[in-house]
Amino acid sequence: MSEIRTLALACKDAAQAMFALDTETKRKLLHDMAAALEEQRDTILTANARDLQQAAARGIQGAMLDRLRLDEARLAGIAKAVREIAALPDPVGLVTRRDTLPNGLEVERVRIPLGVIAMIYEARPNVTADAAALCLMAGNAVILRGGSEALHSNVAIASALHAALEKHDIPTAAVTLIEDLRRETMVELLQLSDVIDLAIPRGGEGLIRFVAEHARVPVIKHYKGVCHLYVDATADESLALNLLVDGKTSRPGVCNALETLLVHRDVAPSFLPKAVQALQERGVELRGCERSRALVDGMRPATDDDYAAEFLDLILAVRVVDDLGMAIGHIQRFGSDHTEVIATRDDQAARRFMQAIRSAVVMVNASSRFSDGGELGLGAEIGISTTRLHAYGPMGAEALTVERFIVRGDGQVRHPQSRL
Amino acid sequence: MSEIRTLALACKDAAQAMFALDTETKRKLLHDMAAALEEQRDTILTANARDLQQAAARGIQGAMLDRLRLDEARLAGIAKAVREIAALPDPVGLVTRRDTLPNGLEVERVRIPLGVIAMIYEARPNVTADAAALCLMAGNAVILRGGSEALHSNVAIASALHAALEKHDIPTAAVTLIEDLRRETMVELLQLSDVIDLAIPRGGEGLIRFVAEHARVPVIKHYKGVCHLYVDATADESLALNLLVDGKTSRPGVCNALETLLVHRDVAPSFLPKAVQALQERGVELRGCERSRALVDGMRPATDDDYAAEFLDLILAVRVVDDLGMAIGHIQRFGSDHTEVIATRDDQAARRFMQAIRSAVVMVNASSRFSDGGELGLGAEIGISTTRLHAYGPMGAEALTVERFIVRGDGQVRHPQSRL
CATH class of the missing domain: 3.40.309.10 (Aldehyde Dehydrogenase; Chain A, domain 2)
Incomplete structure (x- = not known):
């Protein structure tokens, strides 16, 4: 089995563990993640300095270099954002409708996590913590594939998140950071349709088009805003x-x-x-x-x-x-x-x-x-969908779940003549 | 431009016309469709007889031949199903949430149609009328790509549906039947990601896998039920x-x-x-x-x-x-x-x-x-999704729409310092 498939399957197993977590546990987990980001501040900033140095050596400058930069204040901001996500209403378990049918069946529509979400993004290392926290709060496991410029920062941030997962006995694969950043590996990832429930590309139009063209997993696009x-x-x-x-x-x-x-x-x-x-x-x-x-x-x-x-x-x-x-x-x-x-x-x-x-x-x-999840009352945002399916516009935690059916009966059968 | 792209773009234009229809007009349209199916009964049954004859000549028999067969009673059943769909609650315009934010903005989540839905299905000609009616009731336009065995029946059914569309001055492309049934044409259709909002394959596992593998448009799969x-x-x-x-x-x-x-x-x-x-x-x-x-x-x-x-x-x-x-x-x-x-x-x-x-x-x-849309209170069903995105389980009219944001203000700006 390829390395990427092995990683993704471990993430799918972790999704099963995430699926069963109650709200309190998820909140504690996210608070522990925020604390770990603060505790591992020096490691993260050192890793970030290495990324900045390499980026500068490759001629990156201006706004792009700035997006890559972390400092104490920005890292504190990242930890704060994770704590804010922990305070959001938990969409999982939300009963959106409840009907009793004439035959006595009680039908509920209940929100459950999507499963495994693959985030494909570019230089900003804060996405690593933000996206992971929002996916986890909605009961999902997440595969993170960031930009090569931010690799050291992302590894350090993921390592802090893993420490918190370990503390709660949740497989660290619930937050899987892809370190092999070759394009062909991304293509392989995007074709794992038996493992990945949703891919969300965030970044420039080129990245989004690349993902849309190569994916066999469902993609929610976040294209340009004209x-x-x-x-x-x-x-x-x-x-x-x-x-x-x-x-x-x-x-x-x-x-x-x-x-x-x-x-x-x-x-x-x-x-x-x-x-x-x-x-x-x-x-x-x-x-x-x-x-x-x-x-x-x-x-x-x-x-x-x-x-x-x-x-x-x-x-x-x-x-x-x-x-x-x-x-x-x-x-x-x-x-x-x-x-x-x-x-x-x-x-x-x-x-x-x-x-x-x-x-x-x-x-x-x-x-x-x-037109932004925070401004429209969603609390946090994983992106703004321009795909007219599943979610359209700013996507918050709820958009990382789906409704299913729970049906309770007392022995109802469809064809009563088959009753013994 | 290829023929299939031309057809699909006409369907997209028709989707714009469908988007603006009110509930009453859609209901009348569907009732006129049901009436047209009854009026054109002889033409439809003659076309079906031709399909049956060709299928028998190709050695098709048993359950498969039976699925293809129409008779007066079955056609009456199809018209009845279309009238039942016309009686469903209209999901379009449904306000699912309404909040007033601290800054006075009124934010609504409102259901709108998806746009253009491509149905890919096999031998049963009733799907042609059923799927079209359900897509239209949810304000969408639809591209129908049925099986070759049922082509004459499907053409005759679509022609009846077109008569009703014409009566309401809606472009007949709102129900576009694909008559070129070559596989490569289907592949081309499934790649029109700037035109088609959703593809729904219905049929055997082979068909569904084929669609999933070749699509660049979003697909909701209806795989097997174990x-x-x-x-x-x-x-x-x-x-x-x-x-x-x-x-x-x-x-x-x-x-x-x-x-x-x-x-x-x-x-x-x-x-x-x-x-x-x-x-x-x-x-x-x-x-x-x-x-x-x-x-x-x-x-x-x-x-x-x-x-x-x-x-x-x-x-x-x-x-x-x-x-x-x-x-x-x-x-x-x-x-x-x-x-x-x-x-x-x-x-x-x-x-x-x-x-x-x-x-x-x-x-x-x-x-x-x-586990069926009709039995669980959805009224009608376009399929049962095993894709954990957008819709999961039986899909009714509402699953053919998506929520968007309507925001009403009285001049609110995000950065008050930019106020003149």
Whole structure:
């Protein structure tokens, strides 16, 4: 048997142990993990220093190097996040429906863990602790396949998590870190459809496409967010301006930042000049359609590529539209099923927008930046699904479980004539 | 563009039209479909006669030929089933949770259709109408890829469904029947990950494995059911006997029939002789472990292959176990995650069984034969998922939808300092 299959099968056995844990035990386990991360602080920071050194030697710098960096404060933050996950409501065992059928059968829908979750991610070592904690809290075992830049940090973090698992007599394979980071090994992992219940890729589009193309296990994708703000004819312009500035400038590098502004032609002459001024003051580059460029100066022409782009930067595409229908058509064509916002005072327009737009999150008069598990009340988030299956939008602990059926009877049979 | 991609993209456009339909329109559409099936009865039966003739000429006979056959009564049954689906509660628009966050944001979880569902199935032409009706009732468009034996019947049925779609000005591509039944075309279909939201294969294990191996779209598998009945030390023996006879003999060819009986050693000497007699009277062949064979005559020895088998026939594997733990271990090793039954009077044993067994349906003192959407209150069923993701166990209309987020605010921004 290949090494990766052996590791995965051990993780599957550990999933069986995780399946049976009660809420209190899981909470204690996570608290012990947080404590172990703090106790093994020096080891983890030393390992991280080694990763940083190697990354710098390979020419990595700027934001990417920063994402890799751990320090005392960040490590304390990681431990804190694990404790916060321990405080979440336990989704396992939740009875979501209970019916008594005419024949007396009592049918319950009860949430159980998925089983084995494979997380495929890139440079950020905090994901190692975060994702493991959230998977474990939902009663799963987890296989972690991080980026090579963070390998030493990830090994040190996993080792702290293992110490806590050992303390509770749970197989350490419940948190399995893959250290063989060759692509072919990842492909092999992604094909273990008899072992892995779900793969979650988190990172750039290249990684996600690679996982989607090679997987034979179920994948929940977290693709790009090409988020739109549509300013309707009846919008409160100052409200819309606030949503625009927050959506584009408060953190342009994340998936719930705005990428395109659509403005109804009736408000464009009044709204666009104010919008452009506010954005340009904040260093935003604007790319507009002809009609918007006729209304304000200083915009480059926008191409279809601009409308399809996730800039992740201080760039915004702009388009004036004739009406709500044209705004919807634009989003249907260029959208990424992530998050769309309508600014309007017209309830019927808001309803039409929601009925036509199939994105995971639709906001009415609120900033796209709230499209995040923490902000929407999920507590913690393992990612934002743009796959319209199982979970759609921000995924919390509950999205790492599934409903099954528990049926209680007192001897009911389907064909009473078979009764003896 | 390839022909299959063109067809699928038209279906995706139709999905957009389906997305916006209200409940009443969908119900009327389904009633018109049922009426069209009745009106076009002669055309459908003529087409079916052609399929039957060709199948007979190719040597198909027995149960398989019977599954292909339509007659007036069966066609009336199909129309009736479509009307029953029209009467189901509409899962679309269902608000499953509503919270108001401290910042005033109102967050709702609302069910929306998945989009485009590809059904891959075999000889039974009733699936063409059933699956289409259930997918449409949940607001989806559907691509149907049936078996070649039923092609003429399927074309005639789809044509009746199209007449109803036209009456409602919905693109007929909302029900797209694939008539090019080459394997390579199916593979191409299964790779259209930008178009198809879910593929559901229904049929033999070979078909399901083929789909799972070639798909790049999400697949919910409906594998075999190796269902177990465990008779615990405290079981009511006459109750257990009823569950056994119903589970094995009431319809042995279906996935929720029992395949293996596990008996606690304390009750085996009393229970097994009665069980064997009742089953043998009904023509069931028994294959047992050494301990069970020592207790009763007339059993062949059981092999590991027998314990792993979905017999779909009047054959039962039998094993005497030392205790609940050994029964659980057996099911963990040989089970198929479908349906398991425990007969017991001991609540704690029932609880331990549920906590250790991760199958989609767990029955306490009820027949495995109830593991079916209709019997468990779902109304209609598109299949029984053994994939522990999205839906697990019998899938009804609701399993053809997904929850998304609707957020209503009055100008909330994430970083108030970006407020103008």
